[in-house]
Amino acid sequence: MLLPEIVQDSYSTSPGLPENEQVCYGMIYQVDVKLSEINMPKLNSKLQQEVQITAAEQILSFTVERKVDHLTIAFSDGVTLGLLSDSMFEALGPIMERESSFFLEGVASKNLLRDRIGKISKSSERKIRMDINLYGSRDTTKKIGDELSLKKVWLQKPDNYKTNFPYTNPHVVKFPEIKHVSAGVTDTRRTLDEKGQLAKQDKIQQIVSDVHVSLQRARELETTSGDRRLQTPLLDHQQRALTFMKQRESGNIPEKYRLWQKSSLEGQEMYIHRVTKTRSTLKPEEMGGGILADDMGMGKSLCLLALLLDTLDEGRQWAQQKHSEEYHNSAIERYSRATLVIVPSALLINNWLQEVRTHLGGALKWIKYHGVTREKDLDVLTDSDLIVTTYQTLCYEFGNKRSKLHKIEWYRVVLDEAHVIRRPSNTFHSTCLELEARSRWCLTGTPIQNRLLDIGALFAFLRADPFHNITQFRRFIVLPFEQGAGVVTDRLVLLYDSLCLRRNKDILCLPGTDERERPLQFSPEEMKQYQSTLRTLQRSMSEKVSQYDKHREFGLFQAQLQLRILCNHGTYQKPFSWKRMMLQIDESLAVGSGTSFEARCDGCEQPKPALVITTNSCGHFFCTSCLEYLEDILKPTDSMPCPRCHYKDAAKCLRTDAIPALNKNHRPHHRDALTRKLYFKDVGISTKMNALVHDVKDRMEEMKSIVFSCWTHTMDLVGRHLERAGIDYLRIDGDTLMSKRQHVLDEFDKDSGSRVLLSEYSPVSMTTGTGAIGLNIPAARRVFILEPQWNPSVENQAIARTTRLNQKEKVLVIRYRIEDTVETEMLSQQKEKRVIAKIAW
Structure with missing residues (x-):
């Protein structure tokens, strides 16, 4: 998710500026x-006359x-072009009536308008889109901004506006201590600016929330007891899932949840798809799996195992029938009764x-299909009930034919x-689509993460006609959403109720969480360094005006990240150094947005966190998962080839013992001494670290604790403070081997084990990505969130690891913030997002 523009408090009246000055609020x-109702040729002619040349x-x-x-949109001579939507009238009409200085301007490219109008063939398509600029008095900027916010209308930096009006946007993220240098610092000419992107995400979350509230099928399902061989009785909601x-x-x-509805058309019996209105004279089969x-x-995995056990006989009969059929797919050599389960990591196989x-x-x-010793005989593979493998193994073999x-x-x-395959362009998605199966299932708590297309990718895997072609999902769901059509929610409700079962933990009546905030004040020494860092960042931004590198832009967002890090580290953080600038930013970018800053791994071609390892000889990047997979299939004496150019030049390789993350004797939380020396002072003050240690020690013998942070260096500093206080702890981060992670969690789960577990938010470690999706930490009764995240769902996912079935007591969640810093504003915005979303991710 892109972030709001970070500038000064631009709507405050500066000395020497008249309060009644006319300004542009934004777009x-x-x-x-x-x-x-104007004919198209006449309209085209009118557009040609109205051309205004601006910036070529x-x-x-x-x-x-x-x-x-x-509200009407009109040409300069008063001829009406069209009407704005009702929502725009509701938001802007009262302001236009009340504020005499307030006025609007429609702005659009002539060529784009003519192109759109030229494609209109019927009255239902008579819609275009344009930007609306807002102008008014400077002294009413904040008032109007607040009013628009209540109507969920967000202002963005205008692409074209009356430049004799100063630009003063009330909807920027305001950190008054960071001075605004120039529009060129953040003007990256994105299609949507940061606030616009946030508004789009809020709209998606609102639609998903509305869909969840509207679902009916879950409430109408009857219960089905599991097979008698099932050794764990199914709970009520699991029986309904079965x-x-x-x-x-x-x-x-x-019938009410079938997507193909029986109808009569011109005396002929037809079946019409309720979303696409596609017709069929034959009754389509609606079978084969779901989400x-x-x-x-x-307990999604238990539900799937109960289904597997319940259908063993049907599986055998189906495989026998397929073998006896005369016609077969030429690419298929065997038919199996087995269920193939694909998971994100080797650790999840063990789970x-x-x-x-x-x-x-x-x-x-069952068969574990992973590692160098995995079964190769097709007859053995087909004569099993369950096979579990990883996405990486599947892709590696498929890519090598x-x-x-x-x-x-x-x-x-x-x-x-299953959200691992949410991007149709990635190899996980295409590789899984090529598998042949009678039934297909997706298990995921987040079928829609950031885009509506996320669930469209799952429908394509399910081969849910006609959405087996993902372009159909774009046509009937994504495009109407982008055009503001109100049918999207209703269509998604139909698809969810037919293909998807979604329930949240509220139906379990679990104790839940007790969430508290812990406001803290910087010491004088820390505040002095904070202010000094602000001045240094200001100088950096001044020197970077008009410079933009899409991969390493050091703009206002990165400045804000530096301030966030300083809130954790206090005076232990070495003063900002130009030579260390990129060293400090790299890790911040990886997780600073609350999701991740991703690069594409050259091994599995998946988007991965920016903290990747590269071969010294060929320069390719590959992620920890690919490295560990290669280690599994190589002999100890082998060198490790680059997954990208292995078959082109075998000399370009690394030895496994040259990679610290793969060295069996490497202790990941004892980071490189040189890195620590560059980054931290030996002595210092950190108000947040002191508060954390105090809180962890309180009732430590009664409750185990997990500490979440998004930065590896912060975890280093936490570890140093815990050791100094004599507190034993365990740690999982991106450097922890998959083979070691379960051992760490098992140790933490023991009554006699360590009382504290440290974990990153990083997608390669614990919470949000393929490194440890699905891992549970039920032993923890306290969760410490060290720094606020832009995306609150990241925190929710981390906390959810501790709230599981059979939970007996509430989990205490403590969030830290340093007052009068960037963290205060972040928490304020986070609360707004939680209100908008109302989604249990």
């Missing part, structure tokens, strides 16, 4: 305009007039197999943490 991006572009400017119950899954696999779906999207910790032992005992024949798993048609394929 509302791409507002819908319904065209008036043909830009048209339109006036906006307020009528009784609507009913849903059996309905989806058999096609025996209640189980229950919240984290509700699944532990679930099998716990819930099923010896009722299944040696995939055994793609030569088998499976009775069932299951994607665990």
Whole structure:
């Protein structure tokens, strides 16, 4: 998610500026305009006459007039072009009526307008979009900004506006201590500026929230008891999930939740798709799987194992029938009754197999398909009930044309943490789509993370006709959303209720969490360094005006990250050094947004955190998961080839013992001494570290604690303070081997184990990415959030690791913030996002 523009408090009246000065408040991006009943040739001619040349572009400017119950867009001579949407009238009409100095301006490219108008063929398509600039008095800036915020209308930096009006936007993120240098610092000419992107994310979250509230099917499902061989009794909500899954696999779906509706057209019986209105004379089969999207910790894997056990006989019969059929897919060599489960990491394989032992005992024949010793015989693979592998293994074999798993048609394929394939352009998505199976299932607590297309990628994997073609999802869901059409929510409700089961933890009546804030004040020494850093950052931004590198822009966002880090480290942080600038920023960029700053791994071609390892010889980047996979398939004496150029030049390689993260004797939380020396002073003051240690020690023997931070260096400093206080702790971060992570968690789970666990937010460590998705930390009864995140869902996901089935007591969550710093504003914005979202991610 992109972040709001970070500038000074621009709406405050500066000395020497008249309060009644006319200013430009900003732009509302791409507002819908319904065209008036003017014929298209006449309209094109009118557009040609209205051309205004601005910055070598043909830009048209339109006036906006307020009528009784609507706003009109008009040409300079008063001829009406069209009407603005009702929502715009509701937001802007009262201000236009009240404020005599307030006026609007429509701005659009002549060429884009003519291109859009030329494609209109019927009255229902008579819509265009244009930017709306807002102007008014300087002294009413804050008032108007607040009023627009209540209506969820966000102002952005205008692309074209009357430059004789100073630009003063009330919707920027305000850190008064950071002086605004020049618009060139943050003007990266994005299609949407930062606030606009946030507004779009808020709209997506609101739609998802509305969809969840509107779902009905979960409440109407009956219960189905699990097979008698199931050793763990299913809870009520799990029995209803089993009913849903059996309905989806058999096609025996209640009529009201079928997507193809029986109808009669011109005397002929037809079936019409309720979303796309596609017609079929034959009744389409609605079977073959779906999405189980229950919240984290509700037992999705147990539900899947119960389904597997319940359908063992059907699987055998299906495989036998397929073998006996005369016609076969030429790429398929075997048919198997087995369920193939694909997980994000080797650690999750162990989790699944532990679930099998716990819930099923010896009722299944299973195979762990991972590592150098994995089974290669197709006959052995097909004669099993369950096979568990990783996305990396699947992609590695498929990319090298040696995939055994793609030569088998499976009775069932299951994607665990299925949002891993949410990007249609990545190799995980394309590789999984190539698998053949009778039934397909996606297990994920977040089918929509940041984009509506996320769930479209899952529908494509499910082959849910007609959305097996993802362009259909774009056409009927994504495009209407971008155009502001109100049908998107209703269409998603239809798709969810048919293909997806979504419940949250509220139905379990768990004790939940007790969340508290811990405001802190800097010591005089820390505040002095904070102010000094501000001045240094100001100088940096002054020198960077008009310079922009899309990969390493050191703009206002990065300045804000430096201040956030300083809130954690206090005077332990060495004063800002130009030579160390990029060293400090790299890690901040990786997780500073609350999601991640991603680079593409040259091994698996997946977006990965920027903290990646590169081969010294060829310069390719590859992630920890790929390194660990290669280590699994190589002999100890082998050198490690670059996954990208292994077959081009075998000489370009690394030895596994040359990589600290893969050295079995490497202690990941004892970081390189030189790095620590460059980054930290030996002595210092950190108000936040002192408060954390005090809080951890309080009732430490009664409650185990987990500490979350988004920076590795912060974890180093926490560790130093805990050791100094004599507190034993465990740690998991991006350097912790997959093979070691479960051991750390098992140790923490023991009553006699360490009382404190440190963890990063980093996608390669614990919470949000493929490194440890699905890991649980039920032993922790206290969660310490060291610094606020821009995206509150990141914190929610971390906290959710501690709230699981059978939870007996509330989990105490403590969030720290340093008063009168950037953290205060971040928490304020975070609260607004939580109100908007109201989603249990």
